[in-house]
Structure formats: structure tokens, C-alpha cells
Amino acid sequence: MTSSYDIADDRLVADYLNRLAAAAVSLPADRRAELFEEISVHIAEARTVRDRAADTASLAVADVLERLGQPEDIVRAAAEDGEPDAAIPTPAERAPRRRVLDTGTVVLLLVGGLLIGLGWIVGVFMLWASPRWRTSDKLVGTLVWPGGLAAVLVVPAFGAGLPPVLLPSLLLVGIGGPVVAAVRLLRHVWRAPARPPADRHTLRRA
Amino acid sequence: MLVGEAANLVAQMRRGVLPYCVLAMLTTKEQYGFEIVHALGGIDGMVTGEGTIYPLLARLRRQGLVETTWQESTTGPPRKYYRLAEAGQDALAEFTESWQRLRDSVDDLLASSGQEPS
Numbered sequence: 001m002t003s004s005y006d007i008a009d010d011r012l013v014a015d016y017l018n019r020l021a022a023a024a025v026s027l028p029a030d031r032r033a034e035l036f037e038e039i040s041v042h043i044a045e046a047r048t049v050r051d052r053a054a055d056t057a058s059l060a061v062a063d064v065l066e067r068l069g070q071p072e073d074i075v076r077a078a079a080e081d082g083e084p085d086a087a088i089p090t091p092a093e094r095a096p097r098r099r100v101l102d103t104g105t106v107v108l109l110l111v112g113g114l115l116i117g118l119g120w121i122v123g124v125f126m127l128w129a130s131p132r133w134r135t136s137d138k139l140v141g142t143l144v145w146p147g148g149l150a151a152v153l154v155v156p157a158f159g160a161g162l163p164p165v166l167l168p169s170l171l172l173v174g175i176g177g178p179v180v181a182a183v184r185l186l187r188h189v190w191r192a193p194a195r196p197p198a199d200r201h202t203l204r205r206a
Numbered sequence: 207m208l209v210g211e212a213a214n215l216v217a218q219m220r221r222g223v224l225p226y227c228v229l230a231m232l233t234t235k236e237q238y239g240f241e242i243v244h245a246l247g248g249i250d251g252m253v254t255g256e257g258t259i260y261p262l263l264a265r266l267r268r269q270g271l272v273e274t275t276w277q278e279s280t281t282g283p284p285r286k287y288y289r290l291a292e293a294g295q296d297a298l299a300e301f302t303e304s305w306q307r308l309r310d311s312v313d314d315l316l317a318s319s320g321q322e323p324s
Contacts, residue, residue: 031264038239038260041283045240048282067247069255078261 009061013043020071027078035078039068102132102189109141110182113150120148132188144181145174220252223305225262227252229271229290229298238277238285239263263288271297 020039024032046064068074105126112119127133127141145151152174162170224246231242239260247256266272271294279285290298 034264035260038264038286039257041286042240042243042257042260044283045285067255068257071257073255074257074261077255077258078264080261 006061009047012061012065016043016065016068016071020074023072023075024078027075031078035074039071039074042068098130098132099189101126102130103186105130106141106182106185106189109185110148110178111150113147117147117150120146120150123148127185133185137185137188140181141185144177148178149175151178217254223301224253224259225266225271226298226301226305228259228262228266229294229301232272232288232290232294233298236275236287236289238287240285242288266294269293 017036017040021032021036024035027035043061043064046059047061049059105123108119108123109127112121112123124142127138133141147154152171227246228242231237231245237245242263243256243259246252246259253259263272267274267288271291272288273291275287275289276284277287
């Protein structure tokens with residue numbers, strides 16, 4: 001073997017690419033073209049590596065093809081990518097849905113109590129089910145105040161026996177509490193999801 | 207559990223983490239296809255057939271996790287370079303966090319049950 005464009009090597013490559021083309025007929029045209037191009041370039045690239053390397057045996061064409069694997073297996077991998085469950089759901093796809101859900105949770109906590117109390121209970125379930133908040137946030141969301149803004153409705157009943165000067169402060173706490181809690185929860189929902197660079201440093205270290 | 211089942215499980219896990227390994231390889235610099243495939247192929251137990259990485263790269267591109275550019279090469283055919291996109295960085299950061307948590311938990315569990323290799 002003196003030249004990288006050895007006839008025997010060329011034949012090996014041609015046979016391999018023919019098998020790939022035959023197997024790939026099941027793929028959509030654009031994917032087939034892309035795959036064929038990538039594999040062809042890979043082999044051509046490997047042959048230039050072999051050219052430059054002193055040890056020509058290291059990237060012999062037969063080895064390159066063997067490491068690539070059976071053309072049929074490559075096509076199978078390309079075909080599987082068409083299945084939805086093979087895809088990585090990206091944060092970009094997931095984040096908006098999660099955000100809408102979590103925002104709905106906060107709205108239910110705030111005003112769900114006005115819907116005969118049921119909305120608030122659903123909100124509490126959703127709050128504790130969401131991975132977004134820490135336990136402390138969940139406790140605040142649940143306890144300030146049970147029922148959300150609907151808690152204000154009990155103030156007049158409550159306040160009947162109290163001095164009238166206390167009524168405004170009770171109303172303020174009754175309305176202000178849930179609003180502050182809701183703002184606190186929403187800040188977690190709408191703060192930019194981008195991770196701090198610390199995560200990537202962790203990765204390199206790992 | 208049967209040995210064959212464990213081997214099958216490992217193959218599935220490898221398939222699951224491979225996309226993130228590719229993303230991780232691109233964090234520091236963009237790389238061309240052959241470079242990525244050759245490096246992954248050199249890691250013990252990472253890929254069974256190097257050729258199957260190309261469909262994976264194509265999928266990551268379609269998902270917007272990586273971006274590609276063609277660049278001329280002085281030594282061979284033009285090269286398709288892969289670069290980590292912003293969505294890819296987010297996906298990788300999220301995976302890294304989950305992976306570390308899972309790995310630590312499994313390690314702890316195996317260690318406490320005396321399965322840790324001595």
C-alpha cells in the first residue's frame with residue numbers, strides 16, 4: 001500500500017457508500033443527502049489523516065469503515081431520529097409551558113379562593129407539585145394566606161368585635177400578604193432561566 | 207437481574223447521555239464532524255459505531271442545540287464545523303445538574319451497600 005488512493009481502498013469505499021445509499025432509500029431525501037455527504041466527508045478526511053501520519057496503518061481505510069459501523073446501522077440510527085421520543089426536549093420547548101403552568105398556579109393561589117375555595121386548593125396542589133420553587137417558597141405560598149385574597153372576606157366577620165381602627169390594617173395585611181407572596185413566587189417563574197456559568201465550570205471539573 | 211439485561215440497560219443509558227457528551231465537547235471550541243466522531247470513538251465504551259454519531263449531530267442541529275458552518279480546509283475536503291448554540295448550553299447545564307445529582311445518589315447507594323469497587 002503506497003498511495004492513499006489505492007485501488008483496493010477505493011473499491012472498499014465505493015462498496016461501503018453503495019451499501020449506505022441502498023440502505024438510505026427509506027430516509028427523506030434531505031436527510032439521505034446529508035447523511036451521505038457526512039459519511040463521504042468523514043472517509044475522505046480519514047484518508048488525509050492517513051496521508052499525513054507516519055504510521056499509515058493507524059487509519060487504514062478498512063479500519064475507518066469498520067469503526068464507522070455497518071451502513072444499515074447508521075441508517076437505522078438516522079431513521080430513529082424521526083421518532084418524537086428520540087428527541088431531547090430542549091429547555092426552549094419546555095420552559096414556556098412550565099412558565100404558563102406555574103403562572104397559573106400563582107393566579108389560582110391569589111384569586112382561586114374566590115371560586116368557592118376550590119381554586120385555591122388546586123393552586124396549592126400545583127404549587128407543591130412544581131419543581132420550580134423551594135420548600136420555603138411553597139410554605140409562604142400556602143400560608144400567606146390560606147385562601148389567598150378570599151381571606152379578606154373573613155375580615156369583616158372577624159373585625160366585628162374589634163375596634164374599627166384595626167379594620168384598615170387587617171384589610172391591608174389580608175390583601176398585601178397574598179400579593180407580596182404572589183410576587184415572590186412569580187419572580188422565580190419569570191427570572192431568566194439561563195444558568196450561571198458556575199454550572200459549566202462544574203462540568204469541566206467533573 | 208440478568209447480566210444481559212444490565213448490558214442492555216447500559217447501552218440505553220449510553221444512548222441517552224451521548225447527545226449531552228457531544229454538547230459538552232463543544233463547550234470550549236467549535237469542532238468539525240470528523241474531529242468529534244474520532245474523539246468520541248476513542249473513548250472506551252462510548253460508541254459502538256462511529257457512523258451513528260452523524261445522524262445524532264444532524265438531529266442536534268435540527269433541534270437548534272448546535273449551529274453549523276462550512277469552512278475550507280487546506281488538507282482535505284471542506285469541513286462542517288459544529289458550535290454550541292444558546293439552547294444547547296441551557297440543555298447541557300440542565301443535564302449536568304441532573305446527572306451529577308443522579309450519579310452521586312447512585313454512588314452513595316452502591317457504596318453503602320458494599321458494592322463499591324475496592
